[in-house]
Amino acid sequence: MRLTQSPIVFIFSLALLSSSCVRKGHIQEFANGTEINISLDSLFTKLESLSSMPNPNSEVLVEINEKIRRTIEHIGSQKLLAEIDAGYKTKKHHFSFILSDDKKIAVFSWPTRLENSGNRIKNIALYHSNDKMVPTSLYGTPIIYNGIHQLKMYDGTTLYLLQGQDSMQQKMLNRVNAYLLKNGYLEETPAFPNNETSIVTNGYSISSKMGPPCSIKIGIKGLKIQLQNVLDSSLAQNSLTFDGKKYVFDKELN
Template identity: 35%
Template sequence: MKSVTINILSIAIVLSMISSSCDFSKKSKENDFNASNTLDELEVLLTQLNQLDTIDCRNMDQIVSINESMRRIVENIRSAEKFDKLVKAYKTHRPNVKFAISEDGTFGVFSWRTKMDCLGNQIKNIALYKTDNGVLTSSLYGTPMIYHRVSSNPMKKGNYLLHSNSTIKGYSISNGYLEETSIDLKDASFADNQPFEDE
């Protein structure tokens, strides 16, 4: 009986050590995240992308590869801490990759020109939004646009308006999922009339 008790205690100690090690590893990764470096990586990739010739659909393999690298970088932002660091860095960094952020700091959209016109994909939009389970990412479908601003409706929690130069789109978060919604004049009235940045 004594031997069984010792074995159970040993197993409990080992499991506790493994759990602590996992927690430490997770915290270490969070601390190692450098938001400025992440934005620099996106900037370098976008510069490489813009230097490629697309006449007669040239360099498509390389163009697709660069876009995939950019997508993976953005989709690696999976925690609120990383998201907050990225928001703070972007405000001082201002790279050519657009990152529109809501006033409440819970929702953001990356936008860039993909140069994949031959494949029917001119612009990439990836939304990042905070949930109780961390930060989720979602590619935005429909007509892609360069978004300059995101406004949140104080009367409707989880509802956001995405502003491009030509239109406003509504999105809502429900049960952790992002979906496009219709907007009305009352929704649009919550958006201020600050001038848009040039693309």
């Protein structure tokens, strides 16, 4: 037996399905970077308030983090990022935001307040490709990125250094990751000794009384990197110099 459906019922059903898809996939549109900062600040305030309560609802924490993720991943232009950057610098926030000088790479980092999930920190990077900003995750364990440096390589390519840190109790981890924008993608590149794509120091925080703090200091517009790593005697105190292609230890230049 063949079932038939009247045109009116079919059109009505199609309209309901279309409406449902729009509601389900709806993402708020923002007119400018100021609106995005206001929205993010509101979400992070909720996240902080909820996480400070006794026995916070983990499902609600996950939901707020998802709203934050969707908001960031929907940022589609360098213009919006520049506006976010201008507003970000005017006040304190519960998230970290860094933007490269050429506005081609941005990174948002924040504590998720999901302490027992194995996902304490979240990173989302946005990079410029085909006249739009593309969201992506970064390589390695997420940390709070707080600096981005760019310098020209010998072939005219731009090298990006993403610098960040993470602290637990009195321990401190510092890390710098090297990236290139290559063939429309953000890719790690072996810019450090031993063809490493990142450098890491482990040690103590400044406030710790257990020993001297570890650190990575980038100076001279990225041409010099100073390492202090109290938990690795081979890197107790070393400096790196950029030779136009990669970083080498200063002692190797002598």
